[in-house]
Amino acid sequence: MVNGISLMLAEEGHGAFSDGGLLAEGAWLIVVVPFVATLAITLFGKRLPWKGAELALGAVGFALVYGGALLLTSWFGDGIVHEGSVKIGEFGGFEIEWGWVVDGLSSMMFFVVGLVSTACFVYAVGYMKGEVRWTAFFASFTLFAGAMLMLVSAANLIQLLIGWELVGVSSYLLIGHYWEEEENSSAAIKAFIVNKIADVGLVIGIIIAAITVGTFTISEILAKVIESDSELDDVATIVALLLFVGAMGKSAQFPFHVWLPDAMAGPTPVSALMHAATMVTAGVYLVARMFPLFHEMAPGVLDFVLIIGTITLVGAGLLAIVQDDIKRVLAYSTLSQLGYMTAALGAGAYTAGLFHLFTHAFFKSLLFLGAGSVIHAVHSNNMSDMGGLRKHMPKTFWTFIVGSLALAGIAPLAGFFSKDEILASFNEAGRPVVLLLGLVTAFITALYMSRAVFLTFFGEYKGHGSPHESPAIMTLPMQVLAGFAVVAGLVNIPGITSTFYEWVSTRAATGFLGEHATSFDVPVLLLGLLAGLAGIALGYRLYYPDAATQQERDRLYVRGLWPVLENKYYIDDLYMEGVVNPIKGPIARFIDWTNSYIIDYVVNLVGMLTRGLGKLVYGGLDQRGIDLAINEVSAGADFLGGKLRYIQTGKIQHYATWLFLGAVALVIGFWIKVT
Amino acid sequence: MTLSQFLVLSAGLFSIGVYGVLIRRNAVLILLSVEVMLAAVNINLVAFGQYLENTGRFAEGTAASGQVFALFVITVAAAEVGIGLAIVLLIFRNRSSVNVDELDALKW
Amino acid sequence: MAYDRSRPPAIGILMDLGDIRNWVFLVIAVVMLAGSIVVVTTRNVVHAALMLVATLGGAAAIFILLGAEFVAATVVLVYIGAVVVLFLFGVMITRAPLGGQGALDHSRKWPAALTAIATFAVLAGSTVAFFGDAEIGSGDPVLTSEIGSSIFNRFVIPFEVVSFVLLAALIGGIVLARRDPEA
Numbered sequence: 001m002v003n004g005i006s007l008m009l010a011e012e013g014h015g016a017f018s019d020g021g022l023l024a025e026g027a028w029l030i031v032v033v034p035f036v037a038t039l040a041i042t043l044f045g046k047r048l049p050w051k052g053a054e055l056a057l058g059a060v061g062f063a064l065v066y067g068g069a070l071l072l073t074s075w076f077g078d079g080i081v082h083e084g085s086v087k088i089g090e091f092g093g094f095e096i097e098w099g100w101v102v103d104g105l106s107s108m109m110f111f112v113v114g115l116v117s118t119a120c121f122v123y124a125v126g127y128m129k130g131e132v133r134w135t136a137f138f139a140s141f142t143l144f145a146g147a148m149l150m151l152v153s154a155a156n157l158i159q160l161l162i163g164w165e166l167v168g169v170s171s172y173l174l175i176g177h178y179w180e181e182e183e184n185s186s187a188a189i190k191a192f193i194v195n196k197i198a199d200v201g202l203v204i205g206i207i208i209a210a211i212t213v214g215t216f217t218i219s220e221i222l223a224k225v226i227e228s229d230s231e232l233d234d235v236a237t238i239v240a241l242l243l244f245v246g247a248m249g250k251s252a253q254f255p256f257h258v259w260l261p262d263a264m265a266g267p268t269p270v271s272a273l274m275h276a277a278t279m280v281t282a283g284v285y286l287v288a289r290m291f292p293l294f295h296e297m298a299p300g301v302l303d304f305v306l307i308i309g310t311i312t313l314v315g316a317g318l319l320a321i322v323q324d325d326i327k328r329v330l331a332y333s334t335l336s337q338l339g340y341m342t343a344a345l346g347a348g349a350y351t352a353g354l355f356h357l358f359t360h361a362f363f364k365s366l367l368f369l370g371a372g373s374v375i376h377a378v379h380s381n382n383m384s385d386m387g388g389l390r391k392h393m394p395k396t397f398w399t400f401i402v403g404s405l406a407l408a409g410i411a412p413l414a415g416f417f418s419k420d421e422i423l424a425s426f427n428e429a430g431r432p433v434v435l436l437l438g439l440v441t442a443f444i445t446a447l448y449m450s451r452a453v454f455l456t457f458f459g460e461y462k463g464h465g466s467p468h469e470s471p472a473i474m475t476l477p478m479q480v481l482a483g484f485a486v487v488a489g490l491v492n493i494p495g496i497t498s499t500f501y502e503w504v505s506t507r508a509a510t511g512f513l514g515e516h517a518t519s520f521d522v523p524v525l526l527l528g529l530l531a532g533l534a535g536i537a538l539g540y541r542l543y544y545p546d547a548a549t550q551q552e553r554d555r556l557y558v559r560g561l562w563p564v565l566e567n568k569y570y571i572d573d574l575y576m577e578g579v580v581n582p583i584k585g586p587i588a589r590f591i592d593w594t595n596s597y598i599i600d601y602v603v604n605l606v607g608m609l610t611r612g613l614g615k616l617v618y619g620g621l622d623q624r625g626i627d628l629a630i631n632e633v634s635a636g637a638d639f640l641g642g643k644l645r646y647i648q649t650g651k652i653q654h655y656a657t658w659l660f661l662g663a664v665a666l667v668i669g670f671w672i673k674v675t
Numbered sequence: 676m677t678l679s680q681f682l683v684l685s686a687g688l689f690s691i692g693v694y695g696v697l698i699r700r701n702a703v704l705i706l707l708s709v710e711v712m713l714a715a716v717n718i719n720l721v722a723f724g725q726y727l728e729n730t731g732r733f734a735e736g737t738a739a740s741g742q743v744f745a746l747f748v749i750t751v752a753a754a755e756v757g758i759g760l761a762i763v764l765l766i767f768r769n770r771s772s773v774n775v776d777e778l779d780a781l782k783w
Numbered sequence: 784m785a786y787d788r789s790r791p792p793a794i795g796i797l798m799d800l801g802d803i804r805n806w807v808f809l810v811i812a813v814v815m816l817a818g819s820i821v822v823v824t825t826r827n828v829v830h831a832a833l834m835l836v837a838t839l840g841g842a843a844a845i846f847i848l849l850g851a852e853f854v855a856a857t858v859v860l861v862y863i864g865a866v867v868v869l870f871l872f873g874v875m876i877t878r879a880p881l882g883g884q885g886a887l888d889h890s891r892k893w894p895a896a897l898t899a900i901a902t903f904a905v906l907a908g909s910t911v912a913f914f915g916d917a918e919i920g921s922g923d924p925v926l927t928s929e930i931g932s933s934i935f936n937r938f939v940i941p942f943e944v945v946s947f948v949l950l951a952a953l954i955g956g957i958v959l960a961r962r963d964p965e966a
Contacts (some may be wrong), residue, residue: 663902
């Protein structure tokens, strides 16, 4: 059923591929053009007739055309593998380069990022009409796309990290675009901080890998993997784990998923781009790029990836059922689909995970643009204010239906093929539990999407005013994306086409890149399809007949489970009460007699934590247990924070005293080490 | 002349400057103490430049490099005094006082 | 110079008192240390500024001793000529107590003293332990032309950066200290 072409390719070396000639050598333009455009928009965007939007459109359009050209050349030629670099500097033994990789994987990502960005930018020209800070919006939007392209093209981990952080910064700017409302700016801060926490893992992982191998260049690190370099092997598990922690932050995997639903605060085109092609796919891309490291040297981490992905895919899918905000439904759906991708990579299915990334980019951006079009028409995010929009907005309706069916995995739309391949890979990897959960989630996916469709487009209109179809500049990108959502799956039909597999396995010699299914796994296929249809049927049964009048909560309400879902498993509350409040709480007053105090408090704290742990075990894992854990953790942190705050007196000379004493201590420590 | 004698002098000046920075309440006097510390650093730079040049293990011009760095420090110190005094002036205008221990708004 | 473990710390032989330059050094050092102690302890702000002049003058003398004549001249011009005058202006404008009051210092001095002594112990101790009685060398003056070519060849980019910092400080100083037009 499967074969391992790429192993063969690896043994032949990459002589089998062309170097792409001038086209690949100039691929740095894809990255540079958006950055130049960002600068130009910032400097004189306001003086242009479209106030900078034309530069933004030109930049992403260029990326689309160039990425498409690379992909087509690669597709109809021998496949391009090219790595160019410019040395920027050197410190210690490390050379810092700006490099660009052109291979099947990055070409595919260039194309996806270019296409989805272009669609979202065109749409944004219509959507953002009359909104505040138009030029600033397009500047950060272009930076966002450019940063993602930089991340994707990166030939070394430093450059990848720079792109990674720029994505974080620009997403912060975009999520907080309407910063006049405090909720939005705190959503932006939340996204930034959660990402930053996860980034610590990435940075440490990169440093360990680079110090072990002696270079930041990805292809050289992966070459060491093939050589089974023993030094790298020693640290591979921790490196892979840390890299994945970074990926968990950007790709919003449990428990770092909390930022993504709140990131809905940004304008809808931003959400569309963020959820489809940029930002959240970065983590999946990172794991895929470093996949040989995970697969050859850190199989344990790959299991961890699988578990995290599975938790996310089920947990987030359930959350999507109870949301009223249409964008939040889609946000949780993105989480769930990212869980699919992550779990597929965790199950060793490199192609399946990337394939779902590819198809998902089209239909998820389409769904977000559709939701934006609806929100634009009814001036509300809540589905309880919608209904009956089928008649008012036919184009939005049809494209949304296409996107929903694709997401629900109904044949022959794009999502069907990719989801089926993932489910088949779970089966292939011998993971029946994951397979079962994947099928359940396929059912849930179809349920929440049909719920969204029925509540939004069927029944009677429940909002105010009279909604009308969006202008052509907004519907056109949706129609283009709908076209891709229909056909994108055709590039990888098991046994018929293997184009996508060839794209993503066209890489410099990197060893094993997963397997490619050569035939359908028929029972899984039928079960997956059945789950999707059953979900739609249940959605129809529950939400269609009287969608206009029903109180939707009464329809499908599971006591005990629903409150948990509506509170997002209390994870946000846990972070807020247990971590954020005690720390952000004023931390203060200096004490000269710190010594005796700290010793006492450490003893007390250990006691408290032990007691908390004892109670947690005693209380078990039911609701009460979770509540108690939250209380104890926050009480412990509150206690510690309450005492530590005395160090912060606000008097700079106290700080300066500690500074000098700290320097003295460092010197003494170093001295002891030397002698 | 040994290198150590200059470095010990510089360490003494630096520590006296540290004492002044920590003990003074008046912001202008804190800036004065910082100047003492910077003078100590300059002595260090010039002395090391001279010493390394004469060990002969470095390229010609190491002494000049040390002095150039001392010049940079002087320049930056001048900028620092300018800005520092402007800030002190602003604080004085707003609070009629330049005592730093009254400026403790940045606490809990 | 690499740390030579076999050589015992040479605390007692910091300098050879047979060399006349070391006597000069001692005199300057005593002046500088005394001056700086007055800077950080006096109750009169103007005295502090004047003692800073003495300390910096001592630093200029040390530079001449080290063959850094251009740096010495710069210290005299920039510090004593400009910075100290600036300080005196600052003192006058902010009406800092000109004498008498004890409010210039914090009441509790021992943590600061402890920190300063610890800093000195670590700095001086590691210096003596690592460099011992290593000779500093001939002390031939470095020609100003050498410094000039060093600045404008090897250090031209830092030089430009520093000039930018100065410009920013100039503008910043004006912006900060300017009164609002309506005030």
